[in-house]
Amino acid sequence: MKKKTTIYDIATKLNITAATVSRALNDSELISKKTKKMVLEAADELSYFKNRHALALKSGRTNQVGLVVPFINRHFFSNIIMGVEEELYPKGYQVMIFQSNESERKEKDIIEALLQNQVDGVLISVSKTTRIKDHFNKIIDNNLPLIFFDRKADIENSSCVETDDVLGGKIATQHLIDQGCSQIAYVTVDLNLNIYTNRFKGYKESLKYNGIDFRKELVFQANSDIASGRKVARQILSSDANIDAIFCSSDYIALGVMQELKEQNVSIPDDVAVVGFSNEPFTELLDLTLTSIEQSPYEMGKSAARVFLDQMNSKNAIIEHAIKLKPRLYIRDSSLKNNRKTHN
Amino acid sequence: MKKKTTIYDIATKLNITAATVSRALNDSELISKKTKKMVLEAADELSYFKNRHALALKSGRTNQVGLVVPFINRHFFSNIIMGVEEELYPKGYQVMIFQSNESERKEKDIIEALLQNQVDGVLISVSKTTRIKDHFNKIIDNNLPLIFFDRKADIENSSCVETDDVLGGKIATQHLIDQGCSQIAYVTVDLNLNIYTNRFKGYKESLKYNGIDFRKELVFQANSDIASGRKVARQILSSDANIDAIFCSSDYIALGVMQELKEQNVSIPDDVAVVGFSNEPFTELLDLTLTSIEQSPYEMGKSAARVFLDQMNSKNAIIEHAIKLKPRLYIRDSSLKNNRKTHN
DNA sequence: TTATATTGTGCAATCCATTGCATAGAGTAT
DNA sequence: ATACTCTATGCAATGGATTGCACAATATAA
The missing domain is CATH 3.40.50.2300 (Response regulator)
Structure with missing residues (x-):
C-alpha cells in the first residue's frame, strides 16, 4: 500500500522544513513567492492533500456537523437534508448524515460517534422510540450547539425548528x-x-x-x-x-x-x-x-442550519431559538x- | 468553552499514565481488573469519549467510507443509501453521504474532501455533467477501493454495480x-x-x-x-x-x-x-x-457495499468487480x- | 534466601499540520 | 564599515491515542 504524501515528504524533496511547506500551502505572507511556487508544484506532483484529522486534532475544530434523521429515504427528511446542506456547504461545513431508523439505541450510538468525531454541532430529529435523553445532554455538556428539527426533546440550552x-x-x-x-x-x-x-x-x-x-x-x-x-x-x-x-x-x-x-x-x-x-x-x-x-421541509432544513450558524457566531451567549414555521393547506x-x- | 476530556485527564486524576488508561479502555489483558474498573469509572465521570481524529491520525484508518450521489432526495438514491448503510454499519463503518447536485465541480470538491478525510473507500454514482475523471484517478492512486454504482466512469482498477x-x-x-x-x-x-x-x-x-x-x-x-x-x-x-x-x-x-x-x-x-x-x-x-x-436500488446499495468489503479484505489483490443486477418488469x-x- | 518467571505500568516515539519564537542572511541607514 | 531592520526560514512543542520496549514489583521455584 502506497504511503500517503505529507508535508514532510514535500519538505524533504525540496530540502526545506515542514513548517515552511505548511506556511506555503496556506499562502502565508511570510513565505517568498518563489518558495510558494516550488511547494505548490511539488505538492501537485506528489498528489498531496491535507490530512483533516491532523488538522482537527490540532485545532479542535472539524467544520463538520452531524445531521440525524429517522430515515433518509423519506421525502420529508431528505428535503430537510437538502436545505441544511444548501445552507452549510457554502460556509465550509461538511454535513455528516446519519439515520437512527427510529431506534433509540442507534440514535445513542450515532451521537456517541458524532462526539468522537468532534463535530462542531448536531442537528437532529428525534427517533420515535426515544425516551431517555442522556445522549442529548452529553452534547450540551460538550458545549456544542444542539438543534432539533421537526421532532424535539426537552433539553435545556438547545434550539428547535418545527412546524406549527x-x-x-x-x-x-x-x-x-x-x-x-x-x-x-x-x-x-x-x-x-x-x-x-x-x-x-x-x-x-x-x-x-x-x-x-x-x-x-x-x-x-x-x-x-x-x-x-x-x-x-x-x-x-x-x-x-x-x-x-x-x-x-x-x-x-x-x-x-x-x-x-x-x-x-x-x-x-x-x-x-x-x-x-x-x-x-x-x-x-x-x-x-x-x-x-x-x-416545507426544505425551508425547515435551511432554518435549522441558520440557527446552527447563529450559535457558532455567538459562542459565548447561550441562545435558545424556538422557531415555528407556518404550515400551508x-x-x-x-x-x-x-x-x-x-x-x- | 469547556475543554474536552482526554486520556491524560483520566490519567492525572488516577495518578497513572495515559498508556495505562489507553490499555484499560481497550480492555487489554495486560491491565489488572482493578485498574480497568477505576479507569472506566473515571472515564464515565469525566464524560470522556475517544477522539477519532487522533485515532485516525495514528492508525491511518478511519472506518469511514464516502458515498456520493447526485441527489439525496430521490427515491432511487436514498434507497441505495439505505442498502449501503445496512451493510456497512454492522461492520463498524461510518458512511459519509454527499451529493454532487449533478455538478462536476462539486463532485471534485467532494472527492477532495473525502481524500482529506482519509476515507477507506469511495462509492459513487457519477454526476451527469462529469466529463473529466482526474478526481477518480486520485482515489485509485491512493490505493483506495473505488466502487461505482448505477452510473459509472471508465476507470482502471475500479469496480461497478449497475442495473442491466x-x-x-x-x-x-x-x-x-x-x-x-x-x-x-x-x-x-x-x-x-x-x-x-x-x-x-x-x-x-x-x-x-x-x-x-x-x-x-x-x-x-x-x-x-x-x-x-x-x-x-x-x-x-x-x-x-x-x-x-x-x-x-x-x-x-x-x-x-x-x-x-x-x-x-x-x-x-x-x-x-x-x-x-x-x-x-x-x-x-x-x-x-x-x-x-x-x-432494486436497495439491493444495489447492498451489493456495492459488499464489493467494497471484498476489496478491503483482499487489499493486495486488485479486484475489479463488475456486477449487473437484473431488472424486473x-x-x-x-x-x-x-x-x-x-x-x- | 537467591534466582527466575510473571504481571502490571511507565516511557517515549509516532501519526501530520500548525505556530510562537529564534535566527541567519540580506538590505538599509548612518 | 558598523549597527540595525526586515525577510524568509528553521526549531520544537502541541493535540490525543497507541504500542514496542524497558523495568519495577510481585509471585514462584529451587
Missing part, C-alpha cells in the same frame, strides 16, 4: 368544517411524538372554536402507512360513528383510507372528505388528488366539495 | 410488442450517461429481435421531469409518426406523457400503451397505474391490454 403543528391541525380542520363537515374523524399516529399531539391539539381547538363537541370515539390510531390506513378506514366505517370527514395526520394513512373508501363505494369528498398531512409528492399525482398540509379534490349545494 | 439496463430496455420493449404494439416511440434522457444509452440499446435490440424496423423518427429526447414529459408527448402527438406505444426511460417523463395523453383524450393503454423506467413509488399509487422497470394498467382481442 397546532396551526396545521387547526387549518385542516377548519377547512373541513368550511366544507360543511361536522363529524370529523381524526386518525393519529404515535402520541408520544410532539408533532402528533400538536396536530391533535389543533384539531380539538378548531372544533371547539366552531362550537362542535369533541367526541373521543371519533379518534382512531394507526401507523403511518397505506395498509394501516386501509385498516383504520374499515374500523371507522364499521363503527357506529356517522362521520362525514376523515382527517389523517399522515398522507400515507390518508391514501390507504381513500383506497378503502373507494373500494367500499364511499364517495370522496361528498360522502366523506379526506385530508392528509405532509403534502407528500404523490398527493398531487393521484387521480383524486389529496388535500394536505405542506410543511393545499386544497385538492379529496376535500373540495364544489357540488356542495346540491347535497344536503 | 440493456436487459431492462429489452424486456420493456418486448412486453409492449407482446401487447401488440409495433410503432413504439422511445423517449430518452441525456445520452451521455451509460444508463440511458444502454436502455436505448435494449430497445433497439428488442425491435430487431422481433423483426421490427428501427425508425429514428420515433426517438425523442426529454429531461427527467413531468413538464418535460408533457412537452414531449405533445411533440409525439403532433408528429406524423403514428405510434401505438411510448417507452419512456424515466417514470417522471412517463407520468407527464400520461397526463398529456389523458388531456388529449388518447386512451391508455388501448390507443397508446405507456411504460416507464425506475418503478418510482408513485407508479402504483396512480389511478391508472404505470408499468415500469424496477431496479412490473406490469400495470398503462400497458396491459386486457381487452386486446376486442380491438384490432
